[in-house]
Amino acid sequence: MKYMNDPRLLGTKLKEYPIEEMFRQPQQLPFTLQQYEPGEIILLEGVEMKSLLFLVEGKVKITSSIETGKSLLLRFIHPFSIIGDIELIRDVPVQSQVKAVDQCLFIGLQFDYIKKHEMDNPKFLHILLEHLSYKLQTCTTASRVNVLASVENKFASYLLSTIAPEPDTNFGIELKTSNIKEIADLLGTTYRHLNRVILSLSQKKMIERDKNSIRIVNWTVLEEMSNGIRYK
Template sequence: MKKIINNDILMHYFIKHDIEKILDKDIINYSKLHFYKKNEFILEAESELEYYFLLVDGKIKISYLFENGKSMLLKFYSDFISIGDLELLRNKPIQCNVEAIEDSYLIAIPSEILRKKYIDNVDFLHYLVNSLSEKLEATINNSSYNYVYPLINRLASYLVEHITDKKHIMIDSSFKEIAQFLGTTYRHLGRTIKELELQDIIKCDNKIIYILDEDKLRELSKNMYIKVL
């Protein structure tokens, strides 16, 4: 991790993400900009929440760590999002590992400052409620979908969520990470991609997936889209 000592860059992100609507303008006096390289841990499970983070640029993944040492990938985040909502409110150790999967910038705010000065701030509390609600909804949606539907439907849903106007998808995560996210193995994912290719629904060319038949893909997705957030 590297601390970026540049108030102009910090202010740029404050303005870009309208952070003053969540916390008043004085919070910038307590905030620092942290830079994390790809594959670097931002938070580790069971440690104390020293900083409350706001992802302002980059991409991260959240994984839940089990007692047997295994982990389950929960989500990817690539847009503005807060990290540490639950731990901040309950003042308990961090529950998940948070890792940068590409170079990422996060605004770090000391958790004790937030607990002492902002825990009764109506705008901040409103943001926390909305943030937790959205994360809970996405988790329930994804977990239920992974449990009920076969992989071909889950993969179709994942692809539909990423379709662009140009009818192709640039895969910016590894296929191993996508397999974890969809609750399957790398090999099973590969077989399912081949199955969709044989049906002329998609064509996979390295890290680009071309959508050949969007109607069939949407039909397979069951209109239940895997939320990456």
């Protein structure tokens, strides 16, 4: 992670997203600008969190640890998203692991400042409540999928959550196969079982797999298999 001293970029992002309007005196707020590289851990479960983070660029993966030491996928988040709302309100350590999928940019505001100046601000609390309720909805969905859905259903949901369609085509940006073991862990299955699922979907012409990547071929059938569930 690196802090960026770029007032122009900060000003642009503050205008692009409804951050300043949440606060009473936005021109005086001690905002920070933080950049994370692809694959970089943003937050680890159990650590103390000191700033509320507003995602303004990039995609982030949220996972939760289980007793076996593996992680389960909860959701992917995109701009505009807030990280740290639960930790701020409940005064608890970080509840989930947060990892950058691609290069990410955050605007941060320290908890100490918020607790001193904004915790009785109705507009700030209202927007925080909107994000918390959406987070609860997505986490409830993810929990139901992780417990009840088959690996085929979960993998279809994962593919449709992570592979964006290319403009004017029915194909999607490739998913690299180097992280199949990680994906299997996130979906609560084994590497071998997930490989069997991938082989089956390839034979059914729903996806194409080569040595290094997976591409969606039949979006319609995968949509049906996912039951409309997305990890986001």
